Amino acid sequence: MKKILISACLVGDKVRYDGGHNLSPYINELMNYFELVPFCPEVEGGLKIPRLRSEIRYGRVINEKGKEVTKYFKKGAELALNLCKYLHIDLAILKENSPSCGVHYIYNGFFENHLIKGSGLTSTLLKQNGIRVLSQNEIPLLLEELKKENI
Numbered sequence: 731m732k733k734i735l736i737s738a739c740l741v742g743d744k745v746r747y748d749g750g751h752n753l754s755p756y757i758n759e760l761m762n763y764f765e766l767v768p769f770c771p772e773v774e775g776g777l778k779i780p781r782l783r784s785e786i787r788y789g790r791v792i793n794e795k796g797k798e799v800t801k802y803f804k805k806g807a808e809l810a811l812n813l814c815k816y817l818h819i820d821l822a823i824l825k826e827n828s829p830s831c832g833v834h835y836i837y838n839g840f841f842e843n844h845l846i847k848g849s850g851l852t853s854t855l856l857k858q859n860g861i862r863v864l865s866q867n868e869i870p871l872l873l874e875e876l877k878k879e880n881i
């Protein structure tokens with residue numbers, strides 16, 4: 731079965747900055763088509779659970795206390811890419827709005843709860859390396875595509 735990378739919080743792993751998860755209601759359906767490989771770039775990059783919220787400000791990742799934490803986010807992104815290469819993964823489903831996983835939108839970098847167009851460090855690196863990256867909001871469209879292919 732084809733393997734895909736997925737943000738670990740989307741399968742229910744409690745890896746979010748606040749110790750929570752973002753379980754997607756589509757996980758069981760996705761498992762009919764794919765072997766899911768859950769991965770959290772921030773935890774794998776060396777950050778703890780829970781951890782301070784971080785946002786991307788002018789290309790650097792800054793936490794709520796103003797400390798730069800870019801190196802952890804970069805390491806997580808590189809590890810995600812290595813894993814995709816190792817497992818021949820060409821599709822990733824990542825959690826929208828995150829400074830690591832955000833696919834189309836991220837927060838503006840000033841902790842104002844304001845979204846702007848952009849993508850997280852992991853999402854960007856995977857896209858730059860030819861991996862198709864979708865957000866969890868695009869899972870229904872992907873499932874439609876797969877159903878049509880199987881007719």
Ligand code: SF4
Pocket residue numbers: 737738739740745746747769770771772773825828830831
């Ligand atoms: S870094 Fe990605 S996988 Fe980890 S908690 Fe944030 S959105 Fe989920």
